[in-house]
Amino acid sequence: MISRRELLKDASFLLAAAGAAQPVLSWAATQYDVPTIPGKDGMILRSFRFLDVEMPMEFLNSWITPVPHFFVRNHMHEPSTVDAAEWRLSVTGEVEKPFTLSLADLGKVESHTVINTLECAGNGRAFQHPSVPGIQWQRGAVGTARFSGPRLRDLLQRAGVKTAGKHVMFRGLDEVPGKVPPFIRSIPIQKAMDTDTLVATQMNGAPLEKHHGFPARALVPGWIGAASCKWLTEIKILDKEFDGNFMKPGYRFPNQPVAPGGSVNPDDAHPVTGLNVKSVIASPADDSKAKRGVVPIRGAAWAGEADIAKVEVSTDAGATWSPARLAADHAKYAWRLWSYSWEAAKSGEYTILSRAADTQGRSQPETAAWNPSGYLYNAIDQVKIHVEA
Numbered sequence: 392m393i394s395r396r397e398l399l400k401d402a403s404f405l406l407a408a409a410g411a412a413q414p415v416l417s418w419a420a421t422q423y424d425v426p427t428i429p430g431k432d433g434m435i436l437r438s439f440r441f442l443d444v445e446m447p448m449e450f451l452n453s454w455i456t457p458v459p460h461f462f463v464r465n466h467m468h469e470p471s472t473v474d475a476a477e478w479r480l481s482v483t484g485e486v487e488k489p490f491t492l493s494l495a496d497l498g499k500v501e502s503h504t505v506i507n508t509l510e511c512a513g514n515g516r517a518f519q520h521p522s523v524p525g526i527q528w529q530r531g532a533v534g535t536a537r538f539s540g541p542r543l544r545d546l547l548q549r550a551g552v553k554t555a556g557k558h559v560m561f562r563g564l565d566e567v568p569g570k571v572p573p574f575i576r577s578i579p580i581q582k583a584m585d586t587d588t589l590v591a592t593q594m595n596g597a598p599l600e601k602h603h604g605f606p607a608r609a610l611v612p613g614w615i616g617a618a619s620c621k622w623l624t625e626i627k628i629l630d631k632e633f634d635g636n637f638m639k640p641g642y643r644f645p646n647q648p649v650a651p652g653g654s655v656n657p658d659d660a661h662p663v664t665g666l667n668v669k670s671v672i673a674s675p676a677d678d679s680k681a682k683r684g685v686v687p688i689r690g691a692a693w694a695g696e697a698d699i700a701k702v703e704v705s706t707d708a709g710a711t712w713s714p715a716r717l718a719a720d721h722a723k724y725a726w727r728l729w730s731y732s733w734e735a736a737k738s739g740e741y742t743i744l745s746r747a748a749d750t751q752g753r754s755q756p757e758t759a760a761w762n763p764s765g766y767l768y769n770a771i772d773q774v775k776i777h778v779e780a
């Protein structure tokens with residue numbers, strides 16, 4: 392695993408390659424930079440100080456995302472070392488019998504597997520108008536993996552949650568810089584007790600890699616990625632929602648529609664939980680060229696805790712729509728890959744759109760609900776292509 396010192400060397404190289412005058416730690420990369428994060432080749436580096444890498448759409452070509460192509464979102468420094476032998480997980484708070492587990496103890500608890508599409512709440516933020524501050528994710532702060540590990544519910548039942556226990560707080564081993572508030576969040580007890588909510592130790596059949604939370608992370612399926620705390624070391628049952636920066640004002644969505652550019656009182660906003668219905672076009676790439684004839688159009692669609700009901704494609708900027716074919720692979724909480732074979736009869740400029748609808752009756756809107764943090768962006772996706780004779 393790469394050390395921070397080595398990463399810094401990489402950053403200096405990247406900055407030199409990008410022609411940057413001064414290496415600044417808060418520098419955020421542009422799509423033109425060549426990321427050299429070991430294990431994440433070809434990914435788009437969005438931030439280096441706290442590692443944030445995005446999957447380019449050319450990598451969205453399999454139902455299960457290989458770990459090297461899985462996005463990384465860190466609010467602070469990853470722990471520089473995590474010693475598996477020393478690591479402990481405590482379960483405390485509003486419980487009858489608090490306890491602490493080693494990794495070996497955790498390995499003895501029955502394991503369960505969930506195939507989950509994990510999406511950052513800020514995915515698509517770059518498309519918000521007017522623009523909002525934060526990591527400017529485009530389409531690829533999302534991936535689908537097979538997560539395995541004990542059910543959180545089994546640990547909570549062993550501890551015996553008191554009737555006062557209403558929320559479950561997670562703390563990770565992030566290295567918190569200076570006075571920055573730690574990344575601590577909570578989920579309601581109902582979701583924590585769901586049979587699919589895990590303390591995951593494996594991703595795609597191998598131990599979690601450090602970027603993804605080694606040795607254990609929460610896995611809260613169908614919910615925004617922020618719910619799934621990495622490098623988990625403390626689970627605490629609380630009588631109320633955790634009161635900290637990453638619960639309020641962070642990760643809250645306005646209760647009422649907000650005029651684009653407006654502000655929101657955090658008291659008039661609720662925690663972001665489940666993901667929206669959304670589709671993205673993986674190919675053709677935006678601003679690309681295609682030859683006249685059959686142009687394959689493909690992508691992925693997901694809907695958090697709901698299932699995808701249909702995906703439609705338009706090749707005439709939304710004047711007409713045709714159903715896309717949904718690929719056979721599917722699982723609760725996992726995206727569906729889709730495809731559409733378009734016969735491009737004439738050369739010219741085309742706008743291709745995709746829109747998904749789910750089993751809860753939700754469908755992708757033409758314009759996403761603007762909010763000051765740019766959460767849950769899910770407008771109908773579009774790419775422009777030039778068809779040549």
Ligand code: MTE
Nearest residue numbers: 462463464465466511563603616617620621
């Ligand atoms: N857990 C800790 N401890 N620290 C973090 O910064 N980031 C969260 C979540 N868990 C984060 C964390 C966010 S915002 C997201 S989107 C997911 O991790 C990303 O998971 P990944 O990096 O494995 O893709």
